[in-house]
Amino acid sequence: MGVPWANGFRVLVSHRAEKFDLEIRPPVGDAIEVHRGLDHTKLAESLQAASAVIRAGGPGNPGEAPAAGEYVLAAGKDAGEADYVNALQHLGNESDVDMVLAAVQDFGNVDSVTRIYSAVIAHCNQMSSNSQGRVGFGQVPPTAGDTDAKKMAPALLSERFVLLAPHGVAGAVAGRIGSLDYFESPTFKTLSGMGSLSRALPLEEQGSLLSSSVVPVVEQRGRGVIVLRGITTDGDQISVRRIADRAVRGVRMLGEMFIGRLNSEDGRGALKQKLIEFLVQMEKEGALVRSADGKEPAFTANVHSSPADFEQGIVRVDIAVRPVRAIDFIYATIFVQV
Template sequence: MTRIIPGVEIQVIKEIVPQQLNPSGVVAMIGTTEKGEVLEPTYVSSYSEFVNKFGAGQGYTVVRDVKQAFQNGVFQVVVVPISGMNSEKASLILKDRKGRETVKLTARKSGEEGNNIAVKIESEPESELVRLSITDGANFEIFENVVMEPTGEQYLVDKVNGRSTLVTATDLRSSSKFPNNNPDNIEDKLSGGKSGAISKADYEAALDKLEGEPDVDIVTACDVTDPEIHALIEAHCMKMSIDAKNRIGLGTVASGESIKDICERTKVMASDRFALVAPYGNLGAVAGLISKLNYYESPTFKPLSGISKLEANYTPSEQMELLKAGVIPIEAQRGRGIVVVKGISTSKEQISVTRIADHSVRGVKNITDFFIGTLNSPSGRNALKGKITEFLMQMEREGSIVPSTDGKEPAFLLDVYSSEMDFAQGIVRVNLAVRPVRAIDYIYATIKVEA
């Protein structure tokens, strides 16, 4: 509208400001736990929180690795418990005052965890009311004045199934007449809970759950040395990179595995998306270290915490063989402690380079998502190019991307354009090239001696 009366017209234009990237440093750990909901990804920010939610019992695969990860500064861990497809739930059958079966209590969670649930029934012989107490040691549930009369408001089965987080109740239809069909006094524990044999399908199911967790940077299967499971993790990481949810898988060699057998592993899986750690027993520490570092920092020669000794001490020649095969060797060095010799993936690419590329992909994806529907004009496309340039310049200031040493090649090249055919189809293209900084692993010294 053209103004007739002199004055000032104000037009407010909202600038598109992309959201910040999800925090890096989140490690997903798949394995067995003492307790916790099976196949339910759960975030924990400290080892004490992990123990509270999942327990610290011996023999469960996640415990050692998650402890090592927190000792080495991990930002956050996503735990995905697995228990095996053929696991069984613990249960307890309550008998009534005539000795007949009247109620079956079944643990809500599968596995041995249910065997820790204790049940106590208290009632007076002449009373129609029963007091039911249930505990697993950490949680206590009390059901006052319940009965086995299905039509009553205090029906035991309805109360337990509606309120209990530990067990479910099933009415076994005792032939005794009320109130003799009420449970008799007892103090006992549930039994029969056991974990099934962990299979490849369990890890596949856990990885499927992780697809919905965009914050994850690193994926590990705790205490797993099976190459088939490692291949599943690598395939998962490759799949997630298609949608800019870039992540890297970590695996460990087996206890006592020979150098020859370790090197054979990488012949069938050379990938930028998977790294293999040797010797056995240090997977969680390496995952924690990588997650703690800035995305552009290399784990090479960085010390590991919480490890007092290594299962195997590789000689320099053995370390050379492992590095040539694309394996991360761990070494105890005098004055440095236990360090990562070189942070590489099974393709022999530096992990830091892959993480820099991943960061640039995530950043560009994060920015471009907010410009969809605004790129119909050259000014809109220029605005997109400006925002991406701003992001890349920040990466250059951080030192994650660098120009060539002779100064002839810039740290990044960027072009945002749309051809006539692209424009007709609603397509805008972003061409981007970045130069990730590489870890300086070798120093060559020239010494001049003047006699």
């Protein structure tokens, strides 16, 4: 099945001896890929290995090369809502995933897009309840202005979802965040490999979007294309959520290592020491910090079991962590002396 963005692409077939060449061109402009000396009996394998934009299905005439000429791709369509939901269910079996992007291509029905993004949020919440926290990403429609984006955001309010503007930046932002350490904020980080933005966001609109917790991506002189502020749709910092998820995953992993070994004070003490070791490492990395005045620790950890808990085979772990927060604002006071 084709995809909407490929509609209008042209494929030029030319023969030479028993082989043939393919040129792939966008609706306007020069060829973006050229594949020479193709063998029709191995076409699918060759394009799978060498092409970033086209794949070959079963031949219409088995045993024959495609006829020479120009073919215009058409009738490509996006997956349906049910397809995205089904894909998210399969993703639940992948324990190492910590970011989710539903690459919606058809934004003709904004309500449908919102439902798909809501399914992403539900998936992230469900995985969070299983100690496998994830953050989802989405973007506004191509034609969305300031008002449209602000209308979309309340329906997607979540500590586990990031809504981006303008359209066309979601993949680049998710990729950039994935390349950062889990405790680094994407705020003011440059997006490499980005072409021109689909729409420049005026300064007033940037502030308006941020007030609705929509993340603006803008171009700044000397910096290139940057993420203006890395926040989720509930206004929390993305990096803070990722730090908390990292702590939860680590605690679960260590806890599972000690199941069956916690029926003694020594076993519970060993678990506590392992937890402290893990959290100290997070503090050394800069993910956890002491309070601004230095009086409160970066974390606390305790492992205990009351007599009633012990009879039921329960050991309780109490942990508090203080994630580092990015400095998003600098307020300067200037006194002018004359």
